[in-house]
Amino acid sequence: MIAALCTFLALVAVSFEQDTRDSTPISPCPNVFMYEPPGSEQGRWYGVVNLSTDSTLHSLWLNIVLDNKADILGNWIGDVSTQDNKDFKIENADMQINPGPAVAVRFFVQFNPLNKTPRLQAIRLNGREICNANTPQPVINDRPDVIESRPSQRPTNGIELNTKPVQTPPRESPRPVYPRPGSQPSPSNIPSSSSNQDLDRPNYVLTTQRPDRTRRPVSSPPRDTEYWDGPAVIVLPAPDKTNTKTHGGQAQCGKVVLNPIPLVVNGTPTLEGQWPWQIALYQTQTVDNKYICGGTLVSHKHVITAAHCVTKKSSQLIVDRNTLTVYLGKHNLRTSVDGVQIKFVSNIIVHPDYNATTFSRDAAILELRETVTYSDWVRPACLWPDSDTSLKNVIGKKGSVVGWGFDETGVATEELSLVEMPVVSQETCIRSYSEFFVRFTSEYTYCAGYRDGHFNEQTGVRESTSVCNGDSGGGMVFRMGGTWYLRGLVSLSVARQNEYRCDPSHYVIFTDLAKFLPWIYQNVYDF
Numbered sequence: 001m002i003a004a005l006c007t008f009l010a011l012v013a014v015s016f017e018q019d020t021r022d023s024t025p026i027s028p029c030p031n032v033f034m035y036e037p038p039g040s041e042q043g044r045w046y047g048v049v050n051l052s053t054d055s056t057l058h059s060l061w062l063n064i065v066l067d068n069k070a071d072i073l074g075n076w077i078g079d080v081s082t083q084d085n086k087d088f089k090i091e092n093a094d095m096q097i098n099p100g101p102a103v104a105v106r107f108f109v110q111f112n113p114l115n116k117t118p119r120l121q122a123i124r125l126n127g128r129e130i131c132n133a134n135t136p137q138p139v140i141n142d143r144p145d146v147i148e149s150r151p152s153q154r155p156t157n158g159i160e161l162n163t164k165p166v167q168t169p170p171r172e173s174p175r176p177v178y179p180r181p182g183s184q185p186s187p188s189n190i191p192s193s194s195s196n197q198d199l200d201r202p203n204y205v206l207t208t209q210r211p212d213r214t215r216r217p218v219s220s221p222p223r224d225t226e227y228w229d230g231p232a233v234i235v236l237p238a239p240d241k242t243n244t245k246t247h248g249g250q251a252q253c254g255k256v257v258l259n260p261i262p263l264v265v266n267g268t269p270t271l272e273g274q275w276p277w278q279i280a281l282y283q284t285q286t287v288d289n290k291y292i293c294g295g296t297l298v299s300h301k302h303v304i305t306a307a308h309c310v311t312k313k314s315s316q317l318i319v320d321r322n323t324l325t326v327y328l329g330k331h332n333l334r335t336s337v338d339g340v341q342i343k344f345v346s347n348i349i350v351h352p353d354y355n356a357t358t359f360s361r362d363a364a365i366l367e368l369r370e371t372v373t374y375s376d377w378v379r380p381a382c383l384w385p386d387s388d389t390s391l392k393n394v395i396g397k398k399g400s401v402v403g404w405g406f407d408e409t410g411v412a413t414e415e416l417s418l419v420e421m422p423v424v425s426q427e428t429c430i431r432s433y434s435e436f437f438v439r440f441t442s443e444y445t446y447c448a449g450y451r452d453g454h455f456n457e458q459t460g461v462r463e464s465t466s467v468c469n470g471d472s473g474g475g476m477v478f479r480m481g482g483t484w485y486l487r488g489l490v491s492l493s494v495a496r497q498n499e500y501r502c503d504p505s506h507y508v509i510f511t512d513l514a515k516f517l518p519w520i521y522q523n524v525y526d527f
Contacts (some may be wrong), residue, residue: 029131294474305473403471
């Protein structure tokens with residue numbers, strides 16, 4: 001009797017599972033993913049992901065996460081890998097996704113019919129979670145337009161179904177995935193904030209690193225931990241393009257009055273007045289005054305720096321402008337000499353589309369309370385020519401980045417130092433370490449640096465050259481026809497393994513200011 005009852009229950013369970021497989025499952029995120037109606041193939045189901053973005057993605061890194069193990073995940077657009085047969089990664093370094101209509105990506109999951117059917121658990125696009133079964137999304141009736149990026153028909157076993165349109169075999173066979181042996185671990189990244197809410201996001205380090213300080217009472221002004229530190233941007237246009245503006249009838253922008261001696265790359269100390277547009281941004285509190293970021297003077301009353309320097313960590317909240325002080329004409333952080341000007345901030349303008357999670361559009365403008373007096377030690381850099389904003393024109397060109405940051409050994413530099421770095425293509429940057437750069441690069445950024453170090457012809461030694469020597473918010477400038485032009489801002493870099501400082505063996509991400517010229521001109525005046 002008991003044996004018969006067990007057999008009956010088993011048959012009921014199998015029948016229930018079969019009925020479930022014969023019906024179309026409900027999607028946890030119907031605006032992002034849909035199951036296709038089941039066909040005649042046993043142990044296989046098909047689905048479609050609609051991918052959309054607000055900024056251009058220069059490569060595809062799509063994670064399909066299942067709640068149970070599958071044998072194979074196949075698709076028609078990229079290579080697939082997995083370590084546990086539950087989290088499958090589809091990669092295509094040559095695929096570009098632009099803002100606009102969603103791109104439809106079709107895939108299938110193959111599994112053992114005797115086991116429980118694996119269902120979609122989550123989807124991540126370039127590291128950003130766009131679907132999670134534990135937090136289902138409401139259905140939106142007006143769905144976006146979709147660009148097909150998949151074969152229109154499902155490959156079958158030769159059985160024609162009346163419910164499906166006439167089928168034609170796809171040009172390419174789907175790419176299945178098989179478990180790969182363990183590979184070399186990728187470079188480790190160091191947590192960048194005290195929050196652990198976003199666990200899927202790679203950790204990163206912002207280049208300027210500040211010494212630890214004693215924690216202040218709650219009643220004190222914003223603490224150090226509310227401020228970010230990071231890298232800068234650089235790009236070079238054609239020499240025949242000019243955009244030199246006259247500043248108040250005085251000397252032109254981007255000009256250096258002093259005649260310093262030639263410099264050697266790799267954090268070489270600079271001369272006073274050699275980079276007159278470089279500013280030092282300090283956080284002023286009731287009991288101390290502390291350096292936090294760099295920046296670039298671009299007019300009598302305006303400084304451009306990184307947005308993460310003037311917003312609270314992991315948020316778009318702007319810091320209290322009364323806690324900031326701008327030092328101009330400063331060469332040594334620990335000494336004060338004639339010619340240094342100290343200005344306070346009257347307004348902080350963060351780019352309206354700044355994203356504190358991905359650091360996209362990492363730019364801000366500081367409006368000063370009082371007008372800056374131009375001198376041999378204090379002068380503005382020129383804004384990039386708006387007639388030549390293409391990134392391809394500066395790939396392979398070297399830009400100059402200066403700052404007071406920490407060198408690669410973790411030692412703070414008191415005097416302003418210079419690093420020269422070549423700009424590389426987005427593809428080169430992403431392929432060097434896709435798991436990091438695919439998440440943080442976009443059409444609003446570019447990468448620069450030497451992956452394997454720079455050969456110093458004078459010493460005959462290969463040296464590490466990075467914006468580890470520079471500062472967040474500091475500018476990358478290019479010299480054209482004797483005039484210096486500002487191309488970008490230091491933003492992000494990869495952290496060294498188990499260390500909270502940047503790794504000079506990786507490229508550095510810069511905010512491309514050439515993409516923000518209309519916004520800059522809208523807010524900057526008094527040249």
